[in-house]
Amino acid sequence: MRIALLEDEQEQADRIAELLEKDGKQCDCFPTGQAFLSAVTHKSYDLLILDWQIPDIDGIEVLRQVRLNLDWPIPVLFVTQRDSEQDIIQALDAGADDYLAKPLRPGELLARVRALLRRVHPEVEKEELVFGPFVIDTTRRTIHCHGELIELTDKDFDLTLFLFQNQGRLLTREMLLERVWGVSSDINTRTVDTHMSRLRRRLGIKPENGYRIKTIYQRGYRLEAVDQEAESA
Template sequence: MRIALLEDEHEQAQNIQAILADRGHHCDSFPTGQTFLSAVLHRSYDLLILDWQIPDMTGIDVLRSVRAHLNWPIPVVFLTQRDSESDIVQALDAGADDYLAKPARAAELVARINALARRSNPDADKEVLTYGPFEINTQQRTIRLHGEELTLTDKDFDLTLFLFQNQGRLLTRELLLERVWGLARDINTRTVDTHMSRLRRRLGLNPENGFRIKTIYQRGYRLEAIQAPQKHPADHSRTADA
């Protein structure tokens, strides 16, 4: 997973990064609330770890800003020296998913993170996923729209599945290359743009089918659920009245 850590003490940040890297996770660390928020709102992370007491704002303020500005429920863990019941309740009420007291115990921290990752993607083990008129069979690797099977390449299928499983979330080109193509982030990102343009046409991502791929300028893409336009019987009623 890609994890963002808010921790102003350099030694502690390095320790947590080492624990997570040893378990195969990538962790970026930030010492202030402003630098953390700037990264989280402009990049793609799978999970956030917050300290409470930081120089420029509180971890609670950071959490509230994350919940107010992100369009998907990213998992958030508090890791802090504050461990009173009232502190825990306040953090959970503000939108935290879990709460741990420092110092971090490596095995417990990783176990909590893995548990949150599983809960944040409850459809991961399902064979058939349904999103409006789209039906995705993860075993047969097929996608149907209104019951009709679509003709897609293997990469188109992988990209479509990742988009739907992360709808509402900003997905940077670098993240898509990493998760869908398995490539390093310094590869030419035009590959992603080409596939996205093709998917818009092949999947029929339009208001009639309830979804669209929105391009986020200089950042990436986001799959959004939208309401289909309603048909108004106004013309018929006017004809009847006449």
């Protein structure tokens, strides 16, 4: 899981990042709102942690921009010295999912991070995931459609699992290369296009099976659930 942290105090940022990384997370730290917003709109993150008082853009405005511009409900945790009831209400009303006042207690921070990640990715701890006719066994690394086993390479399985775990979310080619292939976007992104085309055919991802892979021009792909009644109307 990758986390983006908005924190302008370097010592505090280093402390939080170290805690998260010891817990098996990746953490990218940003000292300004502009740098943070640029990153979260171009990279793939699973959770955002925001401080309130930042030199260029305060955390509340950053949160509003996140909710306005991201196409999926990424969980957001506020971590700040502002701890009045009115501050908490303002942050939650602006779209925060949880609020934690400084000074931080390391165990509580990690517990709240884990809880938010479980809420948005409940399938992470499941061995078998069901999406309409598609059944994904994460232990055996198999996929069935209407009960029929679909033969896939390891990389195609990883790509399929990532797509279904993030359905409805725009996934850029760069994100897919990073999260599925584990490489930077320096390599030819035709790799992603080739695999995506093959998945459409092999898995039968089409409206009749309840899903489609939509190509977003010059950006990437989005797996969408299809309302079959609306399609046939």
